[in-house]
Amino acid sequence: MGFDPATLKYNDQGLIPAIAQDETGDVLMMAWMNAEAVTKTVESGRVTYWSRSRQAFWVKGETSGHTQALVEMRVDCDRDCLLLIVRQEGPACHTNRRSCFYTAVRDGKEVEILSPIRD
Amino acid sequence: MGFDPATLKYNDQGLIPAIAQDETGDVLMMAWMNAEAVTKTVESGRVTYWSRSRQAFWVKGETSGHTQALVEMRVDCDRDCLLLIVRQEGPACHTNRRSCFYTAVRDGKEVEILSPIRD
Numbered sequence: 001m002g003f004d005p006a007t008l009k010y011n012d013q014g015l016i017p018a019i020a021q022d023e024t025g026d027v028l029m030m031a032w033m034n035a036e037a038v039t040k041t042v043e044s045g046r047v048t049y050w051s052r053s054r055q056a057f058w059v060k061g062e063t064s065g066h067t068q069a070l071v072e073m074r075v076d077c078d079r080d081c082l083l084l085i086v087r088q089e090g091p092a093c094h095t096n097r098r099s100c101f102y103t104a105v106r107d108g109k110e111v112e113i114l115s116p117i118r119d
Numbered sequence: 120m121g122f123d124p125a126t127l128k129y130n131d132q133g134l135i136p137a138i139a140q141d142e143t144g145d146v147l148m149m150a151w152m153n154a155e156a157v158t159k160t161v162e163s164g165r166v167t168y169w170s171r172s173r174q175a176f177w178v179k180g181e182t183s184g185h186t187q188a189l190v191e192m193r194v195d196c197d198r199d200c201l202l203l204i205v206r207q208e209g210p211a212c213h214t215n216r217r218s219c220f221y222t223a224v225r226d227g228k229e230v231e232i233l234s235p236i237r238d
Contacts, residue, residue, distance in 0.1 A: 002229070042224060076222075108121060
């Protein structure tokens with residue numbers, strides 16, 4: 001079956017959550033796409049989100065150089081969430097950490113489990 | 120710092136997305152939690168979502184037996200997404216597949232990459 005981004009289920013703002021996971025299995029971040037961002041991502045091979053704060057396309061790494069090359073896009077059973085397998089250049093997080101999920105909850109406390117990458 | 124579910128950022132329906140990943144690295148599913156579901160999950164060690172369709176707590180596997188034991192909860196940099204490391208019993212997906220992300224987009228086509236688990 002041909003893949004048509006219009007057949008995905010978007011929320012009332014026209015957005016679908018997209019989880020980025022690198023090839024080693026680390027979950028790096030979650031952000032949002034609209035149908036056009038899904039199309040751009042598939043066609044260009046460069047992961048392109050929709051920035052809710054800026055209300056604009058967000059080609060990941062365009063300014064920082066920390067790009068995400070799309071290895072494979074996957075769709076979930078309800079067609080309302082995407083999993084992106086990516087090749088991440090440098091840190092995915094704006095805090096300069098490899099992953100945005102650097103805070104773990106352990107014994108009722110928040111613990112930092114990843115340090116910023118030194119340039 | 121002590122972990123307080125009230126300090127997370129919820130959407131206008133009071134929900135936060137939660138990604139479940141098993142210990143081998145497979146991303147299994149994404150669902151939603153409200154603050155009380157986060158508390159229940161941490162306190163019970165059994166992953167508990169909020170079902171948007173049923174408007175009720177959804178203790179994963181309560182009826183199917185396909186439970187998710189919480190290994191670790193992680194919070195992202197914006198505090199608006201959770202990553203749950205889980206020990207998944209059987210399939211996570213209601214289609215009886217290990218993961219909900221069983222459809223890959225390859226060469227512009229949708230390809231099924233996971234089969235249902237046979238009982």
